[in-house]
Amino acid sequence: MSTNRTIALIYSEKDDAQIEGGVKGWVTNFHKFLSTLMYQITRENPEIKLINESEFSAPDLDNYSVILAVLTPNLAREKVVIKGLDSHGKKLKSQNKLIADGVARIFKVLKRPFDPDEHLPELEDLLTYDFYLVDPLTGDPQEFTRFFGSDAERSYWMKLVDMAYDINHVLHAKELSEGEGAYATIPREKTVYLASTGVDMVIQRDIIKRELIRHGYKVLPDHSLPKEAKALDRMVRDDLDRCRLSIHLVGEDYGYKPRGSELSVVDIQNRVASDHT
The missing domain is CATH 3.40.50 (Rossmann fold)
Structure with a gap:
């Protein structure tokens, strides 16, 4: 695994379609906001590389310290991408490198409710980062198309801040096995x-x-x-x-x-x- 601090953000182009009102796509906004937060937290500029299905290469996953995957039905239909992610997770587990001091190196990002476990069985134990709202009265999911306002501040941005800190934790974790490190002790x-x-x-x-x-x-x-x-x-x-x-x-x-x-x-x-x- 690479020792640099480069991050891969893997997604389907269909999930970055322009949002109503001419707003840039969901993934583009997610990338921009996360990049800004990472700089504010670290005062560094870790590269977050956008990789869609046409640019994906399974062998290249070894070059990234952290992998973010925006998991949707669109990405699940990209068999090469899904197989590559699952195989990479399996390899990291066999090397005791999937977990870096209590935090997984692969982040499962959900922009709306979706169960990725049947597609990524090697990653089924990993927590998801849910960037959507669910109406508690109707149970209907609400995908964010507006990224500012009270609902977004309480849900989307709070989760994004948590993710940024978790990513930073992984980037600065020493090369330890799962049973070592500050978290384990x-x-x-x-x-x-x-x-x-x-x-x-x-x-x-x-x-x-x-x-x-x-x-x-x-x-x-x-x-x-x-x-x-x-x-x-x-x-x-x-x-x-x-x-x-x-x-x-x-x-x-x-x-x-x-x-x-x-x-x-x-x-x-x-x-x-x-x-x-």
Whole structure:
């Protein structure tokens, strides 16, 4: 893997179509805003290279310290790109380099709801960065076409700031295996389970997570939750064993039901935590 600080932003050209009112495309805006934030955070100018499906080359992925993939149905149809990303993730895992001091080197970016796991099974454990709103009353997703205003400031920009800090963390992480580094050595006394929530509490959860990390806590889960009930139950128990405290935010949204359960993911986490000793 390259030791420079170059970032690849992989996307489908169809996802960068001009937005209403002549505004530049979603990916173009994302690239511009992220580049600005990275400079403000680091006072450096790490290169963020835009790579669409026609420019993609799987062997070139080794040249990047961080890979951002805007995952959509459009990109999922690009088999060469998807196969290249999945194979690269598999190779990094075999070398114990996929995780850099607690943060993955491959970032799964969602501009609207989409489940990429069936397309990228080697990356299914990685958290997604969700850059969209979900109406808590109707459940309808809302893709951002306006990037300024109260909704954007609370959701889009807060998530973008979190991502920029995570990218910076990876760029400056030493070459360590997954079991080493500052993140891995945070003790159980400073590890907190912050339960996954319904859509109406996502912003509040992100705020709490940011504050915990800022004060030196490790926050779990640091991986995506399984979509099958038994696997979810087992993973939540394993994570709780590593924690001193768990926090559960309960709102009006019930949350999704994993396969094999009549309970939602919110209820399952609450039940497992209440039974945990």
